[in-house]
Amino acid sequence: MAEAHQAVAFQFTITPEGIDLHLSYQALSQIYLSGLRSWKKRISRIKNRIIKGVYPASPSSWLFVVIAILATMYMQSDPSMGLIAKIREHLPLSWGRSFHQQGTVKVKVCESDFVPFWDGTIMCRSLASLWRTHKSEEVSDWWEEYVYLRSRSPIMVNSNYYGMVCEPTPLLTVTFNNLMLCKQRKEYLTLLIPLCAAQCERMFNTTRTPGEETDVLQHWQDSEFVAVYHRGRYFRLWVYRAGRLLSPREIQYQIQRILDDPSPPSPGEDKLGALTAGNRTPWAQMRKQFFSSGVNKRSLDCIEKAAFFVTLDDQEEGMMGENPSVNLDRYAKSLLHGKCYDRWFDKSFSVVVYKNGKNGLNAEHSWADAPIVAHLWEFTLATDAFHLGYTADGNCKGEIEHFLPPPQRLSWDIPLQMQVSESLAVAQALADDVDCHVFPFREFGKGRIKKMKLSPDSFVQLALQLAYYRDRGTFCLTYEASMTRLFREGRTETVRSSSNESCAFVLALEAGEDREHCHKLLRKAAEKHQNLYRLAMTGSGIDRHLFCLYVVSKYLGVESPFLKEVLSEPWRLSTSQTPVQQMELFDLVNHPEFISLGGGFGPVADDGYGVSYIIMGEEMINFHVSCKHSCTETDSHKFGSQISQAMMDLMTLLNPDFKEATKANPDKQS
Numbered sequence: 001m002a003e004a005h006q007a008v009a010f011q012f013t014i015t016p017e018g019i020d021l022h023l024s025y026q027a028l029s030q031i032y033l034s035g036l037r038s039w040k041k042r043i044s045r046i047k048n049r050i051i052k053g054v055y056p057a058s059p060s061s062w063l064f065v066v067i068a069i070l071a072t073m074y075m076q077s078d079p080s081m082g083l084i085a086k087i088r089e090h091l092p093l094s095w096g097r098s099f100h101q102q103g104t105v106k107v108k109v110c111e112s113d114f115v116p117f118w119d120g121t122i123m124c125r126s127l128a129s130l131w132r133t134h135k136s137e138e139v140s141d142w143w144e145e146y147v148y149l150r151s152r153s154p155i156m157v158n159s160n161y162y163g164m165v166c167e168p169t170p171l172l173t174v175t176f177n178n179l180m181l182c183k184q185r186k187e188y189l190t191l192l193i194p195l196c197a198a199q200c201e202r203m204f205n206t207t208r209t210p211g212e213e214t215d216v217l218q219h220w221q222d223s224e225f226v227a228v229y230h231r232g233r234y235f236r237l238w239v240y241r242a243g244r245l246l247s248p249r250e251i252q253y254q255i256q257r258i259l260d261d262p263s264p265p266s267p268g269e270d271k272l273g274a275l276t277a278g279n280r281t282p283w284a285q286m287r288k289q290f291f292s293s294g295v296n297k298r299s300l301d302c303i304e305k306a307a308f309f310v311t312l313d314d315q316e317e318g319m320m321g322e323n324p325s326v327n328l329d330r331y332a333k334s335l336l337h338g339k340c341y342d343r344w345f346d347k348s349f350s351v352v353v354y355k356n357g358k359n360g361l362n363a364e365h366s367w368a369d370a371p372i373v374a375h376l377w378e379f380t381l382a383t384d385a386f387h388l389g390y391t392a393d394g395n396c397k398g399e400i401e402h403f404l405p406p407p408q409r410l411s412w413d414i415p416l417q418m419q420v421s422e423s424l425a426v427a428q429a430l431a432d433d434v435d436c437h438v439f440p441f442r443e444f445g446k447g448r449i450k451k452m453k454l455s456p457d458s459f460v461q462l463a464l465q466l467a468y469y470r471d472r473g474t475f476c477l478t479y480e481a482s483m484t485r486l487f488r489e490g491r492t493e494t495v496r497s498s499s500n501e502s503c504a505f506v507l508a509l510e511a512g513e514d515r516e517h518c519h520k521l522l523r524k525a526a527e528k529h530q531n532l533y534r535l536a537m538t539g540s541g542i543d544r545h546l547f548c549l550y551v552v553s554k555y556l557g558v559e560s561p562f563l564k565e566v567l568s569e570p571w572r573l574s575t576s577q578t579p580v581q582q583m584e585l586f587d588l589v590n591h592p593e594f595i596s597l598g599g600g601f602g603p604v605a606d607d608g609y610g611v612s613y614i615i616m617g618e619e620m621i622n623f624h625v626s627c628k629h630s631c632t633e634t635d636s637h638k639f640g641s642q643i644s645q646a647m648m649d650l651m652t653l654l655n656p657d658f659k660e661a662t663k664a665n666p667d668k669q670s
Contacts, residue, residue, distance in 0.1 A: 139490075139491075139544045139547070139548055140489045140490065140491050142547070142548060142551050143491055143492075143544070143547070144217075144366055144491075145214065146547075146551060147547075148215075148365060148366035149208070149214050149215040149216070149217070149366055150213070150214045150215075151280070152279060152280045152281050153279060153280070154277055154278055154279060154280075154426060154427055154430055155208070155276075155277075155280070155345055155346075155364065155365070156276075156277040156336075156337050156340065156343075156345045156427055156430065156431070157336060157337055157430050157431065157434055157602040158430075158602060159364070159365045159366070160336070160345055160362055160363060160364055160365060160601075161336075161362075161363055161365060161370060161599055161600065161601040161612075162332065162335035162336045162360060162361065162362050162363070162599045162600060162601075163335070163360055163361045163363070163370075163373065163374065163377050163578075163596060163598070163599035164331060164332065164335060164360040164438075164596065164597045164598070164599060165358070165359060165360060165381060165596055165597060194486065195483075195485040195486065196485045196486075196487065196488050196489060196490055197485075198488070198489045199367070199368035199369065199372045199485075199491070200368070200372060201219070202217065202219045202348060202367040202368065203348060203349075203367075203368065203372065203373075203376065204223065204307045204308060204348065205219060205220040205221070205222065205223040205305065205306070205307055205348075206218065206219045206220075206347070206348035206367050207303075207304040207305075207346050207347055207348070208346045208347075208364055208366055208367070209287070209304065209346065210280045210281075210283040210284035210287055210346070211280075211284050212281050212284045212285065215280060215284075215366070217366060217367055218304065219367075220305050223305055223306055223307040224238060224239065224240040224307075225237055225238045225239060225240075225302070225306055225307065226239060226306045226307050226308055226309070226310055227302060227303040227306035227308075227309050227310065227344065227347075227410075228255075228258055228309075228310045228311075228312065228407065229273070229309070229310070229311045229312065229342060229343075229344070230258050230259065230261075230311075230312040230314075231265070231270075231312075231314060232264075232265030232269055232270025232271075233261070233263065233264075233265050233269065233270075233409060233410075234269065234272075234299065234302075234303065234409070234410040234412075235258055235261075235407040235408060235409055235410065236302045236306070236407065236408040236410060237254055237255075237258070237310075237407045237408075238405065238407075238408075239251065239307070241401060241404065246404075247396075247397070247398025247399060247400075248388060248396035248397060248398050249395060249396045249397060249398035249399060249400055250398060250399075250400050250401065250404060251396070252395065252396045253400050253404065254404065254406075254407055255312070257406050257407055258312065258407050259312065261407075261409075263409065266411070266412050266414070267414060267417070268412065268414030268415075268416070268417045268420060269412050269414065270341070271341040271420050271421075271424055272341070272412070272414065272420060273340075273341045273342060273343060273344050273345070274340055274341040274420050274421075274423045274424035274427055275287075275419070275420060275423050276343075276344055276345040276346045277337070277340045277341065277343070277345055277423060277424070277426075277427035278422070278423025278424070278426040278427050279423070279426055282419065282422065282423060283423065286416055286419050287300075289416075290414070290415070290416055294413065295411050295412065295413055296412060296413055296414070298411075299410040299411055299412055302408075302410055303344055303347070303410075304346070304347075306347070308347060308348065308349055308350065308351060309343070309344045309347040309349075309350040309351070310350065310351045310352075310353065311338070311342055311343055311350060311351070311352045311353070312353055313334070313338070313342065313352055313353060313354045313355065314355055315334065315354055315355060316354055316355050316356040316358070317330065317331040317334050317354045317356070317358050318331055318354070318356065318358035319331070320356070325439065328438045328439075329436050329437050329438055331358070331360070331438075332436040332437075332438045332600055332624060333431075333434060333436045334352070334354075335352060335360040335361070335362055335599075336362070336431075336434065336436065336600070336601075336602065336626075337427070337430075337431040337434065338352070338362075340424055340427035340428050340431050341420075341424055341427075343362055345362065345364065346364060347364060348363070348364055348367050348368075349361050349362065349363040349364065349373055350362045350363075360599075361373070361377065369481070369483065369491055369492055370576065370578060370599065371483060371578075371579055371581065374578055374579065374581065374596070374598075374599070375581050375582065377596055378580070378581060378582045378596060379582060381596060382582065432629075433628045433629050433630050434602055434603075434626060434628065434629075435626065435627050435628060435629050435634070435635070435636045436600065436624070436625070436626050436636060437624075437625045437626075437636035437637050437639075437640045438597070438600070438622070438623070438624050438625075439622075439623055439625075439640050439644070440597075440620055440621075440622045440623075441620065441621045441622070441623060441643075441644055441647060442619065442620050443644075443647070443648060443651075444619065444647075444651060444658075445615065445616070445617060445618050445619040445620050445621055446615050446617075446618060446621070447617075447618030447619060448651065448658075449651075452651075452654045452655065454523070454526050454654070455526060455529070455530045456615055457529075457530075457533065457577055457615075458525075458526040458527075458529040458530050458533075459526065459647075459650060460577070460613060460615075460621065460647075461478075461480060461497045461502075461529055461575065462502055462505065462506075462522065462525055462526060462529070462650060463643060463646040463647045463650050464478070464497070464573065464575060464611060464643065464646070465478070465497065465498060465502045465503075465505075465506055466506050466509065466510075466646040466649065466650070467639065467642035467643045467645070467646040468573055468609070468639075468642075469506050469510065470510075470642050470645075470646070471638065471639050471642050472633065475498050475503050475506075476498065476571075476572035476573050476608070477496070477498060477569050477570065477571050477572060477573070478496065478497040478498040478571070478572075478573040478574075478575065479494055479495075479496075479497075479571040479573070479574045479575065479604070480494070480495040480496075480497045480533075480575045480576065480577075481493075481494070481495075481575075481576045481577075482494070482495045482533055482536035482537050482541070483537065484536070484537065484539060484541075484544075486537060486538065486539070487539060490539075493536040493537070493539075493541035493543060493544055494536065494541060494542075494543035494544070495529070495532050495533050495536045495541070496532065496542075496543075497529060497532075497573075497575065498573075499525065499528050499529065499532065501521070501524050501525040501528040501529075502525040502528070502529065504521055504524075504525070505518065505521040505522050505524070505525040508521050509521075509522075509649070509653070515653065515656070518653055519653055519654065522650065522653060522654070546563060546566055546567065547567070549563060550563045550567055570604075570605040570607075570608065571604045571605060571608065572604075572605045572607060572608030572609070573608060573609055573611065574601075574603065574604040574605075574608065574609070574610050574611070575610075575611045575612070575613075576601070576611075576612050576613075577612075577613055577614070577615070578596075578598040578599060578612060578613070578614040579614075580614065580615065580616065596614070597614070597616075597622050598612060598613065598614030598616075598622050598624060599612060599614075599624065600612040600624030600625075600626060601624075601626065602626050603626050603627050603628055603634075606628055606630070606631060607628075607631045607633060607634060608627070608634070609625060609626065609627050609634060609636070609639055610624075610625070610626040610627070611623065611624070611625050611626075611643075612624040621647075623640060623643060625639055625640050625643070627639070
């Protein structure tokens with residue numbers, strides 16, 4: 001325990017002879033190793049900054065350019081081969097002086113490598129790119145503040161989302177170890193295309209702390225422990241020992257110690273997490289009143305400063321039993337909200353491990369978007385399945401160091417059971433109202449869609465439009481999230497999937513118009529959607545612009561009827577695709593069961609649907625549908641059936657022989 005070692009490292013007493021200094025060499029060793037590890041991390045960060053700074057070139061390109069420039073200066077040669085002088089003849093005198101004063105060659109990052117250019121050239125495209133980058137940073141800051149942190153309603157269901165796994169499930173200890181490896185080696189979380197990775201920085205050691213008017217995201221540079229919840233008790237589990245990460249076998253040993261601990265929860269401890277599930281203002285008030293000092297503050301710090309949160313759930317979940325479909329829906333609901341008190345919803349993410357070994361996660365949304373967490377989860381599942389593994393007797397690999405300190409029970413003095421009960425009541429009502437349905441669509445996948453020369457995402461979105469029209473008899477404002485990480489600190493933009501073209505196609509199909517006409521409208525609608533997605537990704541969407549105009553109008557005290565009307569329209573169909581980003585880590589042909597089933601989220605509108613989907617390999621698409629029981633017009637199972645039928649109808653329209661082929665192969669049906 002690092003704090004204890006540091007506390008006893010330097011002890012002294014004052015005697016008549018002077019100061020008697022006592023040194024603990026074991027503690028000094030721990031401090032030395034901790035400092036060494038800290039410097040290693042700093043050097044690694046500096047290295048990453050250098051590599052990111054010269055992207056997409058390599059550091060060797062810098063060396064080549066520097067050598068070339070120095071050689072040019074030393075030899076006093078003209079690298080332009082007379083071109084500068086030729087340009088100077090046609091420029092005004094003041095421009096010529098500027099050329100002479102400022103020098104001749106600078107270095108600019110372009111799309112492929114470092115290339116020289118001359119000062120007199122005004123790079124309009126670069127200026128536009130700089131403006132877009134600056135704009136994206138401002139949008140992300142305002143988006144985080146006003147969309148997430150200022151909301152006073154519960155973040156459970158309304159904001160947090162979940163991720164799940166297929167069968168079979170690896171043990172927690174290996175998953176646990178991989179998460180810590182990801183924490184150490186963030187290069188695994190950077191893509192090989194120029195996407196901003198700023199969101200990855202707050203993946204670990206991050207907590208959303210409540211405020212009376214707005215919440216605050218707190219991030220610490222490092223953490224050597226995780227917080228664990230089991231049967232109403234909270235523990236701090238150290239995952240580093242003498243500067244090294246514990247082996248999977250050692251983590252298994254430590255977790256078993258928690259499972260074997262017979263101590264009961266202290267009064268009020270078991271349901272304390274409900275404060276993070278209820279309304280934000282009461283939680284902020286309770287935190288300020290009861291968790292600002294003493295034992296409560298120390299224990300709360302252990303949770304908030306932990307690398308991440310772990311729940312050892314005493315339930316069994318997953319696709320099991322005689323009715324796997326119902327159990328899969330229950331599994332999704334459990335990951336989304338649990339018992340409303342056995343998760344810490346403020347943490348950047350919480351790993352949930354069930355009694356039967358099934359696991360998943362619940363993630364807070366303000367610090368990053370789902371693809372960031374999905375990237376981490378993919379790496380964890382792949383290394384669990386294909387790299388670390390287990391011994392013949394079912395234990396994790398590795399040796400156990402003797403004298404490992406046991407996990408530390410957190411202590412509490414909680415005189416606020418009434419307030420906890422009030423937050424729990426709010427959260428429980430919200431959880432009970434959520435209707436979740438998860439189903440795999442196995443009739444075909446992206447392979448067959450791409451053979452029809454259509455974008456798989458556009459195909460699914462048009463199927464959702466058709467399904468919603470059949471379900472409700474009308475169209476609605478539809479939200480699809482698109483990433484904007486091509487720009488610095490970019491997050492998302494909205495793709496408005498319900499377009500004039502998609503509506504025209506749905507109406508024509510439902511009116512029974514001839515196949516050729518409907519086929520033409522389908523392709524036109526798909527092309528429109530793909531173009532909208534492309535515009536959103538490249539910073540040319542409209543919704544974040546409207547959002548920023550609305551924020552500025554509020555600051556200036558200007559009322560805009562247009563903005564008020566546009567931004568008050570409900571998104572009754574909120575959709576998102578979970579991308580599979582690291583296909584090279586998986587063997588989908590021989591081991592399709594090891595990939596994630598994706599994840600889901602709660603409905604955005606009280607009378608609407610939340611739909612998430614993940615395109616798994618070439619032959620399967622998994623859907624997560626949510627709505628509210630309190631709305632009599634929505635039903636997640638009914639809407640799921642409408643989605644499946646719409647997918648089939650679209651494929652039959654594209655390929656009339658598909659329906660007959662499906663009938664001839666009934667085993668393909670889900």
